[in-house]
Amino acid sequence: MFDALKLGAKIECDTFDPLRRSLKASYYGFKDGKTAWIELSQASGLALLNDSEKNPLLTSTYGTGLQINHALENGFTTIILGIGGSATHDLGTGIFEALGGKLLDHTKNSLHAKGEHLARCTELDFKNLNTKLLNTTTIVACDVTNTLLGKTGAAYTYAPQKGASPAVVAQLEEGATHFAKLVQQKRNKDLTQIKGGGAAGGTAAGMFGLFDSTLKPGFDLLSDLTALEERVREADLLITGEGKTDNQSQYGKVPFKLAELAKKYHKPLLLFAGSVSATPEILTRAGITAAYAIKTETMTLDYAKTHAYSLLKDAVLKNLKNHI
Incomplete structure (x- = not known):
């Protein structure tokens, strides 16, 4: 029988939930000391909120970014991010912020990463991004095939499960469209055509655009590990x-x-x-x-x-x- 403990161990760290409240969450460090598997749901998951708190305009992947940062500071150089069960629609900008990046509005003021601020972001600041990312491989374990935008995209398909009304869905779609254009201009990365880019409120697309992450089927990754x-x-x-x-x-x-x-x-x-x-x-x-x-x-x-x-x-x- 598959025994996860033979492959590594859980590592606990201080982080924040989708509404930036303190909590402790775990990720998995493989015994090679180089590879970490981080589940987005541990810090940015829908299960961490009660029904009245579910609102993808307000939630963030910031806590997941803190977990990634913890793994980087502990010497892991391959980060696999599992992205099921998210409460968010911030296109992974919370992760970007937690790792030292900044989202700026038209007056050059910093914005906290969350769904409602995507449309207000006019500049991306990479200057203080954790330098360990330069020597790190990031892989998004992504099983869904939805693209970022459109009727089968992140907002229309998944945001209603996260507490979004039809009006909020339209606002999230508008924000994601704007942010995708910004990344295209600043990074020459097209977030709209990536198969699976709509996963976890666009986190998959954002990781590709902001960190050059590779998207791989999470099912295949785990399937290989467990035969x-x-x-x-x-x-x-x-x-x-x-x-x-x-x-x-x-x-x-x-x-x-x-x-x-x-x-x-x-x-x-x-x-x-x-x-x-x-x-x-x-x-x-x-x-x-x-x-x-x-x-x-x-x-x-x-x-x-x-x-x-x-x-x-x-x-x-x-x-x-x-x-x-």
């Missing part, structure tokens, strides 16, 4: 899950990537999620044998979160017998 394909080939039954499975999950989310392997080796795959709204046609076509929601329509979200373990256990035990 996943071989394990799927030897398995009799696969079980996977995510918080919410809807039609956008087909754009590279882990359950659908796992389903590709399930189809390849003709293995049944069961999906358990908090809620399932993806159409049966999409699920079947992907290779998902059956999908089960652990939250009922009459159950409150707070109850589902509090009792997630028992609800998942009951759902698995109830439905597994139909497939063995």
Whole structure:
């Protein structure tokens, strides 16, 4: 069985949540002492906020940037950034700010990085950026394929899950469009055409534009580390899950990537999620044998979160017998 501890260990550091409140969060340092895996959700994740706090105009990836900075100062020279579960739509500008960069408005005043300030930024200041980045490789582990802008882009596809109203979605789209033009002018980097650039509120695109990061499928990175394909080939039954499975999950989310392997080796795959709204046609076509929601329509979200373990256990035990 895969044992993560044989590959390295968790490292805890002081950082901030999406609203810049202090917290401690961890990242993973591999035993080579050179490679660190940082999950954006640890400091910039939606799960760190209650429902009334969710607003991608106000949230930031600044805390994730502090984690990256901690890794750099501790000698890691390859940073892999996993970007699932974000609460943000700041195009990674919070990371840029935390690493010493500055966003300036038309009066040369500094702006705090967050979604509502993208449209106000007219200059990027790299002078005080952490110099260790010059000798660091940054890789964004990105499984979704959405580009930054448009109806299947970051704002329209993902911002509503983060608390954005239709008006806020339009504002975020406008801000991202403006910022992409700025990066094109200043860095000669086109953020709009990158496959996966819309992931995590445009963090993937921002990392590419601001840090020359490479985007690679996170599923493939982890699959290689865990010899996943071989394990799927030897398995009799696969079980996977995510918080919410809807039609956008087909754009590279882990359950659908796992389903590709399930189809390849003709293995049944069961999906358990908090809620399932993806159409049966999409699920079947992907290779998902059956999908089960652990939250009922009459159950409150707070109850589902509090009792997630028992609800998942009951759902698995109830439905597994139909497939063995």
